[in-house]
Amino acid sequence: MNRADRYRKYFTKDYLMGPNSFRLLDELIRKNPYNTCYDRTLDLGCGMALTSIFLANETSAKSVYAFDLWVDATDNLKRIRDLSLEDRIIPIHGDALNMPFAQGWFDAIVSVDSYHYFGCKEGIFADRILPFVRSGGSIMIAIPGLREKPQGEIRTLFETWAEGDDSLCFKTVDWWKSMLEKECRDRRCISVMEAECYDEAWDDWFNTGHEYAIRDREYLSRGLNRILNFVLIYVMKSRSNKAPAEA
Numbered sequence: 001m002n003r004a005d006r007y008r009k010y011f012t013k014d015y016l017m018g019p020n021s022f023r024l025l026d027e028l029i030r031k032n033p034y035n036t037c038y039d040r041t042l043d044l045g046c047g048m049a050l051t052s053i054f055l056a057n058e059t060s061a062k063s064v065y066a067f068d069l070w071v072d073a074t075d076n077l078k079r080i081r082d083l084s085l086e087d088r089i090i091p092i093h094g095d096a097l098n099m100p101f102a103q104g105w106f107d108a109i110v111s112v113d114s115y116h117y118f119g120c121k122e123g124i125f126a127d128r129i130l131p132f133v134r135s136g137g138s139i140m141i142a143i144p145g146l147r148e149k150p151q152g153e154i155r156t157l158f159e160t161w162a163e164g165d166d167s168l169c170f171k172t173v174d175w176w177k178s179m180l181e182k183e184c185r186d187r188r189c190i191s192v193m194e195a196e197c198y199d200e201a202w203d204d205w206f207n208t209g210h211e212y213a214i215r216d217r218e219y220l221s222r223g224l225n226r227i228l229n230f231v232l233i234y235v236m237k238s239r240s241n242k243a244p245a246e247a
């Protein structure tokens with residue numbers, strides 16, 4: 001059994017917020033090309049803290065900071081307490097663009113189906129995210145993206161589905177690679193690839209029967225399946241790329 005399948009009780013419209021994050025996170029961790037230490041991990045844009053629970057159970061993390069903007073930290077604490085994980089998962093409400101942590105605090109920052117909402121603009125990765133991971137630490141991101149840039153009728157369909165501005169959050173593997181190469185001075189520590197769990201992650205979401213899932217299924221079957229993918233991003237912060245507080 002796949003590790004994600006242990007969390008089947010959460011594969012419902014009450015918990016999933018889109019394509020199955022457990023599948024994305026499981027693959028993100030499995031394919032990690034770097035030797036990541038998870039001791040102190042930030043789950044950036046954790047939503048309902050399901051990905052934080054997975055990180056606490058399935059990695060060597062000693063503490064997971066469950067950080068999110070739209071979901072209340074007190075709601076997340078209830079889910080965390082139900083599993084007696086309150087000594088290891090710390091729920092925090094906040095904005096990724098203005099994080100309250102000390103620089104270099106985290107061994108790893110993990111972000112699933114969230115980073116594209118705030119991280120596509122130049123300077124955000126370098127100035128607002130990278131400083132919070134220690135030298136030699138890792139940043140791992142799984143997000144929806146594009147296999148190819150939509151053209152013609154597919155572009156119209158895509159923009160209607162993504163409702164205008166949100167369409168700007170979807171980028172190709174090559175776009176992310178070149179953006180991160182500009183953001184990080186050490187190019188050797190960046191790896192970007194397409195995820196393989198595309199069908200499974202979407203099918204689990206469709207099967208919830210959520211009204212957005214019904215809409216997504218319709219648009220994907222009308223042609224978006226040809227251009228969409230999931231992108232896995234790994235950055236290991238080099239020891240020479242030190243945050244000011246550590247230098």
Ligand SMILES: C[S@@+](CC[C@H](N)C(=O)[O-])C[C@H]1O[C@@H](n2cnc3c(N)ncnc32)[C@H](O)[C@@H]1O
Nearest residue numbers: 017021045046047069070095096112114117118
């Ligand atoms: C689709 S949900 C995914 C949640 C969770 N990672 C999961 O996979 O189940 C996207 C999440 O991104 C979070 N988010 C969006 N913009 C954010 C920001 N600026 N700072 C922190 N979180 C943000 C939202 O609060 C939302 O919970």
